[in-house]
Amino acid sequence: MSRTEVSLAKRRLFLRDSLTFLLLTLVTGVLFLITLFLFRSFTSHRAELAVRWSGRGKAALDAGKPGEAMVALRTALSYAPGTRSYELLLAQALADSGHTDEASNYFMNLWVAQPGDGFINLELARLSAKRNDPANAIKYYRASVYGTWEGDGVVRRREVRLELARYLIEHKYMSAARIELLIAAGNSPSDPGLNATLADLLVQTGDIADGFSYYKKALEADPKKKEALEGAGRAAYALGNFAEAHSLLERAMESKASPEKEENAPGDLSAMLDNSRRILELRPSGKLRPVERVDRILADGAIAKKRFDGCVVKFNAASGLPPSLQQLKTRWAGSDGVMGRAVLLRSLAQQDAAVQLIFDTETEASRFCGAPTGDDALLLLLAKSPEAAER
Amino acid sequence: MKEEEHLIEKEPVLKEAFASSLADTAAIAPAREERLFLLLSIFIGVISGLLVVSFRMAIDWLQVLLLGSAPGPRQPRLFIVPAVIGLVVAVLTRYVFPQVRGSGVNQTKAALYINNGYISFRTVIGKFVLSALAIGSGHSLGPEDPSLQIGAGVASLISRRMGMSRERLRLFAPIGAAAGLAAAFNAPISAILFVIEEVIGQWNAAVLGSIVLSAVSSVVVARSFWGSEPMFRIPTVTFSSRELFAYTVLGVFGGVAALIFSKALGYLRPRLRRQSAWKQMLQPGLAGLLVGGIGYFGLPQVMGAGYEVIDQAMHAQFAWKMLLLLALFKIIATTLSFSSGTPGGMFAPTLFIGAMLGAAIGAFEKLYFPHLHLTGSLASYALVGMGVLFAAFLRAPLTSVFMVLEVSGNYSIIVPVILANTIAYVISRSLQPVPIFEMLTHQDGLYLPSMEEQREESELHIEDAMQPVAVPILQGSETIADAAKSMAQYSGMEGSSAVLVDCGEGLWYAATHEELEAIFAKAEEDPAASLAMKLGTERTPILFPDLPLSSTLPHFKRWPLLPITNRAMRGALEGTVSMADVLRRYQGR
Numbered sequence: 001m002s003r004t005e006v007s008l009a010k011r012r013l014f015l016r017d018s019l020t021f022l023l024l025t026l027v028t029g030v031l032f033l034i035t036l037f038l039f040r041s042f043t044s045h046r047a048e049l050a051v052r053w054s055g056r057g058k059a060a061l062d063a064g065k066p067g068e069a070m071v072a073l074r075t076a077l078s079y080a081p082g083t084r085s086y087e088l089l090l091a092q093a094l095a096d097s098g099h100t101d102e103a104s105n106y107f108m109n110l111w112v113a114q115p116g117d118g119f120i121n122l123e124l125a126r127l128s129a130k131r132n133d134p135a136n137a138i139k140y141y142r143a144s145v146y147g148t149w150e151g152d153g154v155v156r157r158r159e160v161r162l163e164l165a166r167y168l169i170e171h172k173y174m175s176a177a178r179i180e181l182l183i184a185a186g187n188s189p190s191d192p193g194l195n196a197t198l199a200d201l202l203v204q205t206g207d208i209a210d211g212f213s214y215y216k217k218a219l220e221a222d223p224k225k226k227e228a229l230e231g232a233g234r235a236a237y238a239l240g241n242f243a244e245a246h247s248l249l250e251r252a253m254e255s256k257a258s259p260e261k262e263e264n265a266p267g268d269l270s271a272m273l274d275n276s277r278r279i280l281e282l283r284p285s286g287k288l289r290p291v292e293r294v295d296r297i298l299a300d301g302a303i304a305k306k307r308f309d310g311c312v313v314k315f316n317a318a319s320g321l322p323p324s325l326q327q328l329k330t331r332w333a334g335s336d337g338v339m340g341r342a343v344l345l346r347s348l349a350q351q352d353a354a355v356q357l358i359f360d361t362e363t364e365a366s367r368f369c370g371a372p373t374g375d376d377a378l379l380l381l382l383a384k385s386p387e388a389a390e391r
Numbered sequence: 392m393k394e395e396e397h398l399i400e401k402e403p404v405l406k407e408a409f410a411s412s413l414a415d416t417a418a419i420a421p422a423r424e425e426r427l428f429l430l431l432s433i434f435i436g437v438i439s440g441l442l443v444v445s446f447r448m449a450i451d452w453l454q455v456l457l458l459g460s461a462p463g464p465r466q467p468r469l470f471i472v473p474a475v476i477g478l479v480v481a482v483l484t485r486y487v488f489p490q491v492r493g494s495g496v497n498q499t500k501a502a503l504y505i506n507n508g509y510i511s512f513r514t515v516i517g518k519f520v521l522s523a524l525a526i527g528s529g530h531s532l533g534p535e536d537p538s539l540q541i542g543a544g545v546a547s548l549i550s551r552r553m554g555m556s557r558e559r560l561r562l563f564a565p566i567g568a569a570a571g572l573a574a575a576f577n578a579p580i581s582a583i584l585f586v587i588e589e590v591i592g593q594w595n596a597a598v599l600g601s602i603v604l605s606a607v608s609s610v611v612v613a614r615s616f617w618g619s620e621p622m623f624r625i626p627t628v629t630f631s632s633r634e635l636f637a638y639t640v641l642g643v644f645g646g647v648a649a650l651i652f653s654k655a656l657g658y659l660r661p662r663l664r665r666q667s668a669w670k671q672m673l674q675p676g677l678a679g680l681l682v683g684g685i686g687y688f689g690l691p692q693v694m695g696a697g698y699e700v701i702d703q704a705m706h707a708q709f710a711w712k713m714l715l716l717l718a719l720f721k722i723i724a725t726t727l728s729f730s731s732g733t734p735g736g737m738f739a740p741t742l743f744i745g746a747m748l749g750a751a752i753g754a755f756e757k758l759y760f761p762h763l764h765l766t767g768s769l770a771s772y773a774l775v776g777m778g779v780l781f782a783a784f785l786r787a788p789l790t791s792v793f794m795v796l797e798v799s800g801n802y803s804i805i806v807p808v809i810l811a812n813t814i815a816y817v818i819s820r821s822l823q824p825v826p827i828f829e830m831l832t833h834q835d836g837l838y839l840p841s842m843e844e845q846r847e848e849s850e851l852h853i854e855d856a857m858q859p860v861a862v863p864i865l866q867g868s869e870t871i872a873d874a875a876k877s878m879a880q881y882s883g884m885e886g887s888s889a890v891l892v893d894c895g896e897g898l899w900y901a902a903t904h905e906e907l908e909a910i911f912a913k914a915e916e917d918p919a920a921s922l923a924m925k926l927g928t929e930r931t932p933i934l935f936p937d938l939p940l941s942s943t944l945p946h947f948k949r950w951p952l953l954p955i956t957n958r959a960m961r962g963a964l965e966g967t968v969s970m971a972d973v974l975r976r977y978q979g980r
Contacts, residue, residue, distance in 0.1 A: 017427065020553055024434050031441045039616050042448045049460050074708065075461035078699035082624050087706070094708075105707035105754065105769065112768045 240385030436608025453527025488517025533739020542571020646818025749776015867923030897962030
């Protein structure tokens with residue numbers, strides 16, 4: 001081959017290669033455009049399917065069909081992997097459908113990625129509670145309270161705190177529950193329903209005084225709230241505030257007895273009302289006019305004396321009376337036991353000594369002769385909170 | 392149909408004119424192919440990437456179309472569709488695309504070693520369509536191995552159109568294979584390593600650059616569509632050293648599972664292949680019916696490639712018993728689908744089984760041994776499980792480690808991956824000495840190079856045959872007369888095969904006795920001339936003890952003996968080798 005021929009062949013080869021590469025570029029471009037077109041259609045179709053299936057899942061969950069929801073949400077997630085809202089719904093569906101282990105696994109997995117998420121911690125707490133694992137349940141409840149919430153964080157945190165308090169009460173951690181309730185109460189708006197709930201729970205922890213004050217708060221905003229009336233009445237009764245208890249219970253009974261209410265007042269509420277009424281008749285309050293107070297002391301004294309005599313009879317001569325009863329016997333026989341109207345009217349100190357004797361008698365009699373009934377029981381109540389008797 | 396027919400493509404015979412034109416081209420522009428090589432690798436990568444993206448879309452689309460958007464138990468179409476599509480695929484495989492059976496890895500290897508890298512365009516189309524149909528209809532197979540073959544086919548097509556020489560055509564197959572696999576996995580390093588570990592079997596510098604280029608190009612294309620996220624959404628993966636025991640257990644279970652899987656394939660596939668042609672035509676349909684039956688009666692998760700199920704397992708949506716069931720039935724379903732000759736790959740099922748096994752063991756340990764305080768999430772167990780099966784079943788240990796790292800995007804998991812993979816690999820190797828790909832080629836009547844054997848072959852070096860110097864040594868700077876006197880001092884060495892002459896500057900000459908005697912005989916003609924001058928300018932090749940023993944072979948035609956010198960001290964003799972020494976060493980004596 002001559003040099004010219006070689007040069008010509010080289011040029012031809014260069015041209016051929018250039019054309020081939022041009023063609024290759026064109027083919028690649030066309031292929032790219034076709035793929036892009038198909039891909040867009042493909043992704044939008046998948047997005048539609050994800051929305052459709054997640055909608056079905058949510059509807060099934062709302063309709064109380066967690067099994068169906070689970071299938072639908074899994075399908076939705078297969079078309080839109082990693083969509084957080086679907087994942088949370090699926091986890092909820094797993095939990096609702098009784099797949100506790102799977103739900104725990106799933107929530108734990110979500111928790112690993114977002115350990116501070118309020119909702120995930122709450123669900124983990126509920127699942128731990130379901131598995132009877134109080135340590136973890138309390139841990140996750142607390143993490144949920146201090147976790148992050150989207151939108152209505154304050155409300156959700158309060159709700160979780162109340163749920164935690166209920167759980168603590170259920171497991172007899174009364175003091176921890178009381179603390180949680182007081183914190184929740186401190187951050188709460190003045191909502192009658194919420195105050196009534198807080199009051200109910202506080203009473204359940206044994207903190208009747210705080211409970212009573214939250215019932216009152218609830219009644220300030222909604223004086224006819226029957227649950228609050230009933231709760232407040234009971235609390236006042238337990239606190240020995242019988243006047244207030246009587247008034248509240250009376251209002252509660254009225255609201256329950258109204259024609260539109262189908263349910264009847266519970267028996268104990270009615271008994272409590274009767275008792276408080278009777279206690280108000282019996283209590284020898286210092287605020288009463290002297291004559292009236294002395295009349296009551298005389299009546300109460302007669303009841304207490306009868307109870308004492310009945311009690312003393314049960315002890316035979318051989319065994320003898322217990323020292324405290326013996327002491328009471330001496331007091332009944334002595335100056336404290338002198339319950340003449342004139343004597344009592346003359347001396348306030350004598351009135352107080354008589355009242356104290358009555359209360360001591362009911363207390364000791366209940367120790368040695370069984371629980372009292374009737375007026376004796378009411379006098380015993382007064383004896384237990386003498387300061388309340390004065391109110 | 393002969394057993395091996397579906398693996399081997401018939402390479403079209405080059406027309407005489409075209410062959411001579413290739414020769415002319417090489418003569419006119421000898422560096423042309425070298426220059427085009429890298430550029431073409433990029434095009435191969437891009438086109439393979441586009442095809443693989445389309446392939447994955449086709450599978451997903453077909454799945455929705457054929458099985459519905461939410462395939463679930465008790466849906467009759469789960470029974471019908473895989474069976475009917477299986478029959479269609481069988482007919483098309485027999486009459487239209489005979490080379491598309493199986494996964495695609497062995498077909499690519501066969502093309503590389505037997506057919507100069509030739510894969511026909513028809514095979515590429517057939518692999519695309521039939522694999523998409525099979526996987527989309529629920530056959531328990533994966534898209535990665537077909538993607539590998541599609542990539543290799545694209546490479547073959549483009550390189551042929553560019554008029555590349557036979558030597559180059561052969562090199563293009565692994566380049567395309569890496570591109571196809573990289574796009575399918577969205578993991579370029581794993582694809583490159585797999586092609587090196589399993590297809591070409593060695594680190595070949597000539598082709599490595601192009602493999603990297605094509606793999607990266609295809610991944611760039613794939614990521615422009617799917618996004619840059621790893622293939623699986625991995626929750627935060629943590630690891631503490633106390634979990635090593637748990638991962639050791641996983642390694643053991645993985646090794647055993649890989650053994651069960653390969654034994655199942657080794658048992659069923661050859662039996663089905665021995666059936667008559669018409670019975671073989673029914674096999675994909677029957678396999679579809681059985682796989683569909685598994686789905687119909689409660690486990691539709693085992694149908695198809697199962698990536699979304701792997702994702703669900705990683706995100707702890709199944710309890711350990713369910714995970715174990717899924718692993719077990721996936722082995723059964725894949726064995727049925729693959730043994731029936733339905734086109735489709737084994738990578739995805741392998742990953743599926745590994746992920747289920749890993750997650751099952753993780754969930755079990757967390758549930759029953761909570762006091763161990765295993766900190767890793769289920770995803771980390773599923774991930775390591777995938778690597779374990781990959782290492783033990785596909786016998787690609789290096790790829791398995793990098794695959795886990797690439798698909799998770801997390802480096803902290805490397806210790807458990809290496810530990811568990813090694814245990815599983817060792818168990819699998821000791822219990823099943825023949826790797827799965829090799830077993831499959833043997834079943835097809837072919838004997839392609841075993842990459843595992845190649846990797847482990849210990850190459851002989853010169854030092855293995857080298858002998859101490861036992862021949863006379865003369866100085867080239869001596870005159871002929873002095874050299875003759877020196878030679879006389881070696882009176883006991885007349886029988887030696889040669890005489891070594893130190894020619895200075897670290898160079899040697901191995902002369903025969905006859906050659907020296909002829910020079911000595913003419914000593915009077917030029918008494919001042921040195922021996923080196925009389926020996927001419929040619930010298931023995933410079934060889935070192937660490938070079939491959941085979942590198943000595945071409946030199947024995949010219950030299951009776953080869954001096955072996957020290958790499959640190961130029962020209963310092965370490966020993967010698969003769970043809971007899973080399974042969975003796977190769978014969979193991």
